[in-house]
Amino acid sequence: xxxxxxxxxxxxxxxxxxxxxxxxxxxxxxxxxxxxxxxxxxxxxxxxxxxxxxxxxxxxxxxxxxxxxxxxxxxxxxxxxxxxxxxxxxxxxxxxxxxxxxxxxxxxxxxxxxxxxxxxxxxxxxxxxxxxxxxxxxxxxxxxxxxxxxxxxxxxxxxxxxxxxxxxxxxxxxxxxxxxxxxxxxxxxxxxxxxxxxxxxxxxxxxxxxxxxxxxxxxxxxxxxxxxxxxxxxxxxxxxxxxxxxxxxxxxxxxxxxxxxxxxxxxxx
Numbered sequence: 224x225x226x227x228x229x230x231x232x233x234x235x236x237x238x239x240x241x242x243x244x245x246x247x248x249x250x251x252x253x254x255x256x257x258x259x260x261x262x263x264x265x266x267x268x269x270x271x272x273x274x275x276x277x278x279x280x281x282x283x284x285x286x287x288x289x290x291x292x293x294x295x296x297x298x299x300x301x302x303x304x305x306x307x308x309x310x311x312x313x314x315x316x317x318x319x320x321x322x323x324x325x326x327x328x329x330x331x332x333x334x335x336x337x338x339x340x341x342x343x344x345x346x347x348x349x350x351x352x353x354x355x356x357x358x359x360x361x362x363x364x365x366x367x368x369x370x371x372x373x374x375x376x377x378x379x380x381x382x383x384x385x386x387x388x389x390x391x392x393x394x395x396x397x398x399x400x401x402x403x404x405x406x407x408x409x410x411x412x413x414x415x416x417x418x419x420x421x422x423x424x425x426x427x428x429x430x431x432x433x434x435x436x437x438x439x440x441x442x443x444x445x446x447x448x449x450x451x452x453x454x455x456x457x458x459x460x461x462x463x464x465x466x467x468x469x470x471x472x473x474x475x476x477x478x479x480x481x482x483x484x485x486x487x488x489x490x491x492x
């Protein structure tokens with residue numbers, strides 16, 4: 224299996240979801256633009272990949288795609304201080320280097336209601352390396368993406384996914400007699416793994432396992448068949464991971480950020 228530098232590997236981010244369970248925060252926005260600490264969760268995901276050396280992103284767009292495009296078209300203006308002299312055709316003078324990430328972003332319209340497998344298939348022409356990374360536009364964590372890539376290359380299979388431990392929605396108690404001696408609001412369930420995204424695939428996975436059927440989810444037929452073919456490995460992530468599925472998740476993620484306890488923030492300001 225060939226070795227590719229992260230900078231040469233496209234990162235596909237699935238950005239087409241409507242976020243219906245996050246309506247309080249996303250009614251006017253596509254889910255990937257819902258903010259954590261004033262920046263879209265999509266930005267946080269891209270910063271995480273960037274810290275591991277990735278710089279080429281392919282956004283598989285759907286719901287309210289125009290807002291995602293406009294955010295990045297306006298990115299430097301939105302993230303920098305600048306002086307603008309009106310009355311002429313002069314360009315803004317920017318006063319700092321923030322907002323100048325070395326990212327190459329390709330925006331691809333993949334359909335409003337298209338399921339995840341077909342969204343990946345519809346960005347295939349932009350996957351110009353032997354390997355590509357893939358993640359969801361609403362999941363964040365302190366995942367060792369360098370480790371995921373090394374694990375994938377070592378195992379030599381067509382696909383690798385990151386396994387995470389799910390957390391319970393219910394409070395967990397430890398009881399001594401009739402007295403509660405320990406209470407955990409959202410305990411992590413140590414037994415079992417769930418799909419946390421942060422995939423790496425060989426390019427041939429797209430041609431062999433995906434078609435343009437807009438109803439097929441990646442997590443159904445393609446990954447099930449890949450597993451039956453013994454071509455799917457798992458990178459076990461024991462650290463922090465959360466999918467931003469509900470208003471409660473959004474509130475919790477913002478609380479972590481606002482108090483300086485965001486585990487996924489591995490970059491310097």
